[in-house]
Amino acid sequence: MNITIAVDCMGGDHGSVVTVPAALAFLSKHPDAGVILVGREEELAPLVKDARAGLKSRLRIHNATQVVGMDEAPTSVRSKKDSSMRVALHLVKHGEAQAAVSAGNTGALVMISRFALKTFPGIDRPAICFALPTIKGHTYALDLGGNVDCTPEHLFQFGVMGTLLASALDHVDRPTVGLLNVGTEEIKGNELTRQAAKLLQASNLNYHGYVEGDDIFKGTTDVVVCDGFTGNVALKTSEGLGKMLSTFLREEFKRGPLTMLIGLIAMPLLRRFRNRANPDRYNGAVLLGLRGGVVLKSHGSANAFAFEQALARAADAVANDLIRRIRDRMDTMMGANGENV
Amino acid sequence: MNITIAVDCMGGDHGSVVTVPAALAFLSKHPDAGVILVGREEELAPLVKDARAGLKSRLRIHNATQVVGMDEAPTSVRSKKDSSMRVALHLVKHGEAQAAVSAGNTGALVMISRFALKTFPGIDRPAICFALPTIKGHTYALDLGGNVDCTPEHLFQFGVMGTLLASALDHVDRPTVGLLNVGTEEIKGNELTRQAAKLLQASNLNYHGYVEGDDIFKGTTDVVVCDGFTGNVALKTSEGLGKMLSTFLREEFKRGPLTMLIGLIAMPLLRRFRNRANPDRYNGAVLLGLRGGVVLKSHGSANAFAFEQALARAADAVANDLIRRIRDRMDTMMGANGENV
Numbered sequence: 001m002n003i004t005i006a007v008d009c010m011g012g013d014h015g016s017v018v019t020v021p022a023a024l025a026f027l028s029k030h031p032d033a034g035v036i037l038v039g040r041e042e043e044l045a046p047l048v049k050d051a052r053a054g055l056k057s058r059l060r061i062h063n064a065t066q067v068v069g070m071d072e073a074p075t076s077v078r079s080k081k082d083s084s085m086r087v088a089l090h091l092v093k094h095g096e097a098q099a100a101v102s103a104g105n106t107g108a109l110v111m112i113s114r115f116a117l118k119t120f121p122g123i124d125r126p127a128i129c130f131a132l133p134t135i136k137g138h139t140y141a142l143d144l145g146g147n148v149d150c151t152p153e154h155l156f157q158f159g160v161m162g163t164l165l166a167s168a169l170d171h172v173d174r175p176t177v178g179l180l181n182v183g184t185e186e187i188k189g190n191e192l193t194r195q196a197a198k199l200l201q202a203s204n205l206n207y208h209g210y211v212e213g214d215d216i217f218k219g220t221t222d223v224v225v226c227d228g229f230t231g232n233v234a235l236k237t238s239e240g241l242g243k244m245l246s247t248f249l250r251e252e253f254k255r256g257p258l259t260m261l262i263g264l265i266a267m268p269l270l271r272r273f274r275n276r277a278n279p280d281r282y283n284g285a286v287l288l289g290l291r292g293g294v295v296l297k298s299h300g301s302a303n304a305f306a307f308e309q310a311l312a313r314a315a316d317a318v319a320n321d322l323i324r325r326i327r328d329r330m331d332t333m334m335g336a337n338g339e340n341v
Numbered sequence: 342m343n344i345t346i347a348v349d350c351m352g353g354d355h356g357s358v359v360t361v362p363a364a365l366a367f368l369s370k371h372p373d374a375g376v377i378l379v380g381r382e383e384e385l386a387p388l389v390k391d392a393r394a395g396l397k398s399r400l401r402i403h404n405a406t407q408v409v410g411m412d413e414a415p416t417s418v419r420s421k422k423d424s425s426m427r428v429a430l431h432l433v434k435h436g437e438a439q440a441a442v443s444a445g446n447t448g449a450l451v452m453i454s455r456f457a458l459k460t461f462p463g464i465d466r467p468a469i470c471f472a473l474p475t476i477k478g479h480t481y482a483l484d485l486g487g488n489v490d491c492t493p494e495h496l497f498q499f500g501v502m503g504t505l506l507a508s509a510l511d512h513v514d515r516p517t518v519g520l521l522n523v524g525t526e527e528i529k530g531n532e533l534t535r536q537a538a539k540l541l542q543a544s545n546l547n548y549h550g551y552v553e554g555d556d557i558f559k560g561t562t563d564v565v566v567c568d569g570f571t572g573n574v575a576l577k578t579s580e581g582l583g584k585m586l587s588t589f590l591r592e593e594f595k596r597g598p599l600t601m602l603i604g605l606i607a608m609p610l611l612r613r614f615r616n617r618a619n620p621d622r623y624n625g626a627v628l629l630g631l632r633g634g635v636v637l638k639s640h641g642s643a644n645a646f647a648f649e650q651a652l653a654r655a656a657d658a659v660a661n662d663l664i665r666r667i668r669d670r671m672d673t674m675m676g677a678n679g680e681n682v
């Protein structure tokens with residue numbers, strides 16, 4: 001086994017009924033990977049007892065007696081030393097796994113991974129970075145909720161981290177970076193964006209300038225940078241729109257016998273469309289800026305298919321040697337104490 | 342003519358080639374309405390010379406020699422005393438029209454209308470409010486770009502204005518108000534949202550609590566309140582997603598002869614879907630909080646169909662006596678000097 005992933009099996013809206021089947025599906029598609037299922041042993045053991053021997057040999061259960069609640073304040077999580085989330089991250093810290101995946105409480109995941117795995121010099125807090133589909137391919141957008149109150153320096157750091165991620169995973173030499181704003185003209189925006197623009201302009205990043213909301217899905221730049229509040233709202237608003245449109249489409253096909261027949265005829269085509277647009281396919285956001293290992297945040301409401309994608313993304317990041325690549329390029333991007341050079 | 346609308350014919354990405362045909366289409370569907378076409382007379386006159394007599398009798402051209410550029414700073418606009426935008430707003434100020442519609446520079450429109458038409462007591466600046474489609478009907482979202490730097494008091498004022506709009510146009514007695522945030526738990530959010538939540542909670546509005554991005558299109562509340570930066574990004578991101586999905590769907594139908602045939606069969610159904618989801622149908626945001634008249638902001642890139650919808654919305658607001666209704670209810674919502682009572 002080249003890659004071992006620690007899975008927080010208790011996190012998310014659904015817990016082990018989703019995470020364990022997802023882990024088994026992941027193992028069956030990744031013959032070189034292993035998983036450590038972290039959570040209450042008595043709950044997890046029955047879920048894997050009927051798994052094929054070929055999978056069983058590549059998984060083990062690591063007992064963790066506590067669970068971080070989805071609504072718990074990150075600070076109250078500190079006392080839970082034996083939570084599945086914390087234990088999974090510590091397995092990465094101690095080198096037993098190269099990556100951890102959790103669908104649990106985002107704030108807690110950011111806080112615990114920052115303590116356990118540390119950030120790179122010059123990076124204050126890990127950012128949540130999502131590869132969003134675009135007309136052209138995909139765009140790395142960050143921060144999507146890890147940092148709701150940002151300084152211009154944070155936005156600059158997101159630009160650095162996004163650049164490093166795009167270089168590492170997509171082997172793009174100088175990824176373009178856009179700064180999310182309410183207009184592309186220089187006068188537009190708030191104080192935060194105007195100050196961040198100055199930092200990005202003065203840096204050696206391939207800074208494109210301001211981009212607007214619709215540039216994300218257009219794929220105007222390889223990386224889109226914003227504060228975590230705006231990013232989170234934009235992401236969830238898109239999610240809501242996607243659901244509304246698919247409801248509308250379904251309703252049209254269910255109007256009567258004729259439209260249902262048309263739906264049947266169009267099924268393979270609609271299925272291809274759905275596969276392409278399905279947000280579950282893109283599930284799994286990287287906690288970017290950690291130097292101790294790869295951490296992936298799955299959507300809290302992920303189903304087994306979606307959670308499996310987050311595991312696959314984690315494996316991909318490990319296979320691409322993400323952390324080492326980021327570390328190697330970090331020196332050329334940031335000074336020793338994190339200043340832009 | 343019961344309703345007269347002043348149309349800024351020069352604003353927007355396309356100017357008079359879009360605004361004038363839209364105004365003619367609007368007139369033909371609204372036999373009780375008239376329009377004043379504001380802009381360069383020598384440009385506008387040829388565009389209406391072949392119009393039916395029944396329409397011609399309800400339109401007049403009002404010459405305005407200047408144009409506000411789409412990228413111009415609102416402050417530099419002040420010297421343009423004869424811009425089509427300013428002249429259109431002054432026609433409302435002087436009672437020659439009850440509403441003005443412009444697809445021009447948003448910042449300039451907010452600034453000029455604030456000077457020309459004044460805000461209600463207790464309202465600092467007009468907010469841009471958009472009726473977004475939802476699974477259930479529609480939701481009034483504000484601010485969508487008029488105020489990029491907001492205080493908690495601004496967000497509270499948006500709650501008041503959104504409530505008044507929903508009551509006036511939809512005749513809802515106590516519309517629910519949601520505050521846009523990155524989570525629904527009390528601990529979530531930034532300083533701005535936490536302080537605004539306190540003001541909304543203490544008010545006599547029907548405050549629902551925090552909502553997330555996906556609640557907008559779910560229709561969780563009648564009104565969704567946010568700062569103009571977040572709102573603008575969320576709106577434009579949705580726009581981008583909508584375009585991407587329609588590109589994907591079109592591509593699937595164009596894969597080959599068979600899928601094209603299926604597309605032909607499914608055409609009426611797809612057209613109904615497109616009509617329902619078409620953002621052009623929802624074009625036209627109200628500048629809310631002005632006491633001197635109705636001002637509608639059209640999307641800058643609106644086509645004639647979309648711009649016509651903005652004109653229809655303006656007519657609807659006038660027909661519903663929006664300004665008087667807001668003024669009448671204002672006293673019960675706000676104290677004389679704008680304090681919440």
